[in-house]
Amino acid sequence: MELHGTTVGHASAPVETVSDSGERPDRHDSTPLHEGQPVDACHTAVARIWAEVLDLDEVAPGDDFFDLGGVSLQVITVIRRTRAELGVQLRTQTLFDASRLGDFVACVRAAEAAPDAATERLR
Numbered sequence: 001m002e003l004h005g006t007t008v009g010h011a012s013a014p015v016e017t018v019s020d021s022g023e024r025p026d027r028h029d030s031t032p033l034h035e036g037q038p039v040d041a042c043h044t045a046v047a048r049i050w051a052e053v054l055d056l057d058e059v060a061p062g063d064d065f066f067d068l069g070g071v072s073l074q075v076i077t078v079i080r081r082t083r084a085e086l087g088v089q090l091r092t093q094t095l096f097d098a099s100r101l102g103d104f105v106a107c108v109r110a111a112e113a114a115p116d117a118a119t120e121r122l123r
Contacts, residue, residue, distance in 0.1 A: 042086065042112065043105050049081045050101060061102040065095060088112055 043061075050059045053074050065075070075095045082090060088111040098104045 042109055045085055046082065046105050046108055047101060049078055049085065053077050053081070059101050061100070061105075063101050065099045065101070065104070070099075082108060086112070 047059045050063075050065065050068075050070075051057065054065075054068050054070055056068065059068065065078075070078075075092055078095055079090055079092050082088060086108060088108055090107065090111055094107050095104060098107045
């Protein structure tokens, strides 16, 4: 494709489906990505942090941070608050790589279980 004398590559983006009635599907996927993952204090705290940062009432385990409207500056806020409230060291990249709540909670739990390994990755 050419745009004002400059060749531009083609890109694709996900398309949101709309039902025959014109309604959008529910954005919350209530099916956890990690079956059997307990809803414990860690999950509750991380879900609360996400909801507050994204200004939402609640966040479900299958929800994707970026699909919910999250942007890169909010990623930094989530990582800082997770560190402050749960005492775990995570790289900012963690939320980009594990953008569904259930996946991110699993990363937080892993960092809680092996805090020295998480600290080493930060260096």
